[in-house]
Amino acid sequence: MQTEIIFAGFGGQGVLFAGQVVAYAAMDNGLEVTWIPSYGPEMRGGTANCTVIVSDEEIGSPQVRYPAAVVAMNLPSLDKYESLVKEGGHLIVNSSMVDRPVTRKEIHSVMVPGNEIAEGLGDKKMTNMVLLGALLANVPLLPLEAVEKSLREHLPEKHHRLLPLNYQALREGARFLAEKV
Amino acid sequence: MTRELWKGNNAIAEAAVRAGCAAYFGYPITPQTELLEYMSARMPQLGRAFVQAESELAAINMVYGAACTGTRVMSSSSSPGVSLMMEGVSYIAGTEIPAVLVDVMRGGPGLGNIAPAQSDYNQIVHGGGHGDYNLIVLAPSSVQESVDLTVLAFDLAEKYRSICVVLLDGSIGQMMEPAEMPPFQPLRTEYPDWAVTGAKDRERRFLSSIYLDPPQEEAANLRMLRRWQEVQANEIRYKTYYMEDAKFAVIGFGSSGRVALTAVRAARAEGIPVGLLRPITLNPFPEKVVEDLAKQVEGILVVEMNSGQMLEDIRRIAKGAAPVEFFARLGGIVPLPDEVLDEIRRLAKGPLTLEGHPRDRWLARMGTLN
Numbered sequence: 001m002q003t004e005i006i007f008a009g010f011g012g013q014g015v016l017f018a019g020q021v022v023a024y025a026a027m028d029n030g031l032e033v034t035w036i037p038s039y040g041p042e043m044r045g046g047t048a049n050c051t052v053i054v055s056d057e058e059i060g061s062p063q064v065r066y067p068a069a070v071v072a073m074n075l076p077s078l079d080k081y082e083s084l085v086k087e088g089g090h091l092i093v094n095s096s097m098v099d100r101p102v103t104r105k106e107i108h109s110v111m112v113p114g115n116e117i118a119e120g121l122g123d124k125k126m127t128n129m130v131l132l133g134a135l136l137a138n139v140p141l142l143p144l145e146a147v148e149k150s151l152r153e154h155l156p157e158k159h160h161r162l163l164p165l166n167y168q169a170l171r172e173g174a175r176f177l178a179e180k181v
Numbered sequence: 182m183t184r185e186l187w188k189g190n191n192a193i194a195e196a197a198v199r200a201g202c203a204a205y206f207g208y209p210i211t212p213q214t215e216l217l218e219y220m221s222a223r224m225p226q227l228g229r230a231f232v233q234a235e236s237e238l239a240a241i242n243m244v245y246g247a248a249c250t251g252t253r254v255m256s257s258s259s260s261p262g263v264s265l266m267m268e269g270v271s272y273i274a275g276t277e278i279p280a281v282l283v284d285v286m287r288g289g290p291g292l293g294n295i296a297p298a299q300s301d302y303n304q305i306v307h308g309g310g311h312g313d314y315n316l317i318v319l320a321p322s323s324v325q326e327s328v329d330l331t332v333l334a335f336d337l338a339e340k341y342r343s344i345c346v347v348l349l350d351g352s353i354g355q356m357m358e359p360a361e362m363p364p365f366q367p368l369r370t371e372y373p374d375w376a377v378t379g380a381k382d383r384e385r386r387f388l389s390s391i392y393l394d395p396p397q398e399e400a401a402n403l404r405m406l407r408r409w410q411e412v413q414a415n416e417i418r419y420k421t422y423y424m425e426d427a428k429f430a431v432i433g434f435g436s437s438g439r440v441a442l443t444a445v446r447a448a449r450a451e452g453i454p455v456g457l458l459r460p461i462t463l464n465p466f467p468e469k470v471v472e473d474l475a476k477q478v479e480g481i482l483v484v485e486m487n488s489g490q491m492l493e494d495i496r497r498i499a500k501g502a503a504p505v506e507f508f509a510r511l512g513g514i515v516p517l518p519d520e521v522l523d524e525i526r527r528l529a530k531g532p533l534t535l536e537g538h539p540r541d542r543w544l545a546r547m548g549t550l551n
Contacts, residue, residue, distance in 0.1 A: 020186070020357065034357070036355065059323075061518045063515060063517060064517065064518060065519050066519070154186075
């Protein structure tokens with residue numbers, strides 16, 4: 001059983017980190033996982049994405065054309081990946097940064113106002129965790145508690161004061177459930 | 182087992198440290214730079230030598246010098262940087278001393294780009310520097326295998342007084358996967374009997390790649406070749422997947438091999454009896470395995486991220502026992518599993534031929550692909 005997830009957005013939106021959180025949690029729960037970034041001369045404001053594959057056996061290709069789930073943090077990411085989500089797969093969209101709905105009907109999609117929720121929590125940088133919470137609530141990959149535990153265990157001590165806010169962001173995002181296909 | 186999430190480049194660096202690497206010399210180049218960066222922090226922490234040289238040429242010659250002392254030394258670079266090192270590589274080979282070189286390949290030729298490629302297969306496996314020599318070449322396909330093969334590289338280099346290259350592509354260098362680190366080996370305190378360690382109270386030793394007298398050079402060449410026969414006899418490594426009942430086989434190394442694995446599984450799910458051979462030692466090459474496999478199957482598909490450099494080896498070894506087909510993406514593009522799956526379907530559907538060249542057929546298909 002293998003699940004492929006692409007996190008995509010602008011550089012600076014924390015898509016690489018969101019993917020790493022999933023990778024740590026998968027590893028801590030005894031699963032195989034690969035995390036691979038699109039690496040290149042991309043900086044803040046440019047596009048960034050990473051692919052995370054979680055599996056219970058040796059993982060082949062670290063990248064796939066048709067992922068089981070996509071977290072699209074902005075419009076270019078929605079435009080690029082909407083057509084590629086596997087049939088019956090999940091598309092989690094940061095509705096704060098897009099101006100159109102998801103058009104495909106044979107995938108599960110959910111619009112999450114990530115920026116607004118994060119700002120409501122007092123820190124816009126939490127947008128990635130809000131979207132990650134929404135992903136985890138919709139894709140049966142890992143329980144939210146497992147992800148929180150991994151965050152606590154792998155986040156450097158100096159950032160631990162941010163843990164409660166991260167947990168809150170994950171929980172807020174997890175309240176958004178995708179439409180049935 | 183304690184697994185940690187490691188980026189490929191960092192994992193190789195830590196594995197080298199744990200294998201007892203006493204000195205690192207290098208020069209930054211993407212997509213390998215994290216390896217050097219990690220070493221720049223880690224080696225001084227342990228009181229070991231780290232030098233960011235002024236160029237790759239300088240770095241490899243520092244490796245040359247340090248290797249003469251019999252201690253464990255390494256360098257790392259990426260394609261254009263490795264080209265610059267080739268003179269030093271030949272000198273180290275000619276001096277018959279051990280060293281480890283990590284090459285994280287990127288798109289080329291020339292400056293190319295920083296995306297993953299396998300287009301330096303010929304340079305590393307079939308030469309690169311001048312003169313008659315062989316490098317031991319290990320090709321990992323995951324972060325864990327990169328760790329394990331880095332440790333092995335130091336052992337093999339020493340055992341056969343040879344350069345051992347860990348050859349991977351940028352995607353393995355950049356990806357993160359869980360890996361278990363090897364135990365910490367202490368730094369060496371005893372040195373081999375050829376090493377130059379200061380000749381106080383003993384006869385002076387001399388290390389060089391210069392044999393002005395041709396019969397002496399010939400003797401050195403023969404000595405290296407006989408040693409290479411031992412490498413060929415003892416050190417072949419590879420991994421097969423789903424080959425027991427396979428009527429078709431895919432062959433690919435490193436990232437191409439693992440992309441093919443996903444495609445092979447998908448093809449199996451469709452009922453196509455296909456297996457995979459992933460060579461791990463590219464030199465010495467698992468020739469006997471390919472020879473036997475060619476007798477077992479009805480068709481072979483070679484997948485690479487170059488224009489068919491290993492393909493020529495497979496064709497030479499298969500000797501027409503099975504038709505060979507070819508698929509590749511070039512210039513820094515990593516093939517996706519669905520592309521390879523299409524090729525496996527085509528292979529299984531036939532008809533296959535021993536006529537013509539698989540590269541020509543692939544090139545003709547590429548016309549419609551782009």
